[in-house]
Amino acid sequence: MTHFDEPKVPTGREAIDPSDEARAMTEIMLTVFRINGRLLEKGDALVRTLGIASAQWQVLGAVSLSGKPLSAPQIAAAMGITRQGVQKQLNRMTKKGLFEKRPNPRHERSNLYWPTPEGQRIYSEAMRRETLWAQQLAEGLPGPEIQGALDFLKKFHRRLEAPLPEEGE
Amino acid sequence: MTHFDEPKVPTGREAIDPSDEARAMTEIMLTVFRINGRLLEKGDALVRTLGIASAQWQVLGAVSLSGKPLSAPQIAAAMGITRQGVQKQLNRMTKKGLFEKRPNPRHERSNLYWPTPEGQRIYSEAMRRETLWAQQLAEGLPGPEIQGALDFLKKFHRRLEAPLPEEGE
DNA sequence: TCCAACTTGACAACCAGTTTCCATTTTTGC
């Protein structure tokens, strides 16, 4: 399938026969992509009737969990995305009345953000629905199996920090 | 942290105490998001010197693995994204000389696409690098552990098809 | 203290994908 016209003399660039482990690892990557897509889709559906998308839910979560007003760059750091991306959401949600700006004692131009009562209400309800959903997804699965998968995924995530394999580029 | 002002009388909308399993399941979701981000980042880096991004690598893969020229909607179906998204990539890659259009015997306006020799070369090299990478990621992990994780993820993916928990919306 | 380095907000361009709409082609069911 994947072999078009293979070179006839060794080039050091031949296709490599992957081990079973490497093959399974590749399948894990593909499955993660698929799960990610489905999680986003379902997550959006879960909060759609609250008038937010999951990106906004995430921003609400980052601030709420910190327990205190945060600046855009602080939220970005907590979420692992860029400050510009967060700023876009904050502007939109502030306009919608979900966040309020608070003066930042440590910076003249840089506001802090805290959810309005309406923002808090929406976030609480989103979390309530999420818990119900997680409960449903876990139903009937043995605790140790779930925990084992989580452990593996964390290990996998850590391994993904490693630099890519060397090439004689 | 997450408790702002709880209502004093039962509303049927109180926060729910998640089970340990639900908590772990939630953590799995968050970890999947993080892994997904890291995979995209690393995947892009892996093929960057080939002049493509991983989105284009994926399109090359969908066609190559099918073994025959495909139309844009067919590729989209194989990849699980919309035909418009695929079309954008195909247009770009055709302009770059990575795909060539073939007449579609079954449709006058709808072309089929097949990688040019250059497109094939780039895809083979991308796959070679991916195999090396997967090999590295699997290194030292017991085969059964990897296989177990894959099995869990597939099961999880299947469970994500289920409709969201009912609400008395 | 003052200057350089860093942080921040605002803005623009871009990427990868989506939805929506339109015109055309193809398929189908009667």
Next chain:
DNA sequence: GCAAAAATGGAAACTGGTTGTCAAGTTGGA
């Protein structure tokens, strides 16, 4: 064999994110 339905390409507007640039605010070290 024809009309209606479905598939297709193309374009535009939108989303959620990115990178890059600029100007202004803040911080830290000689």
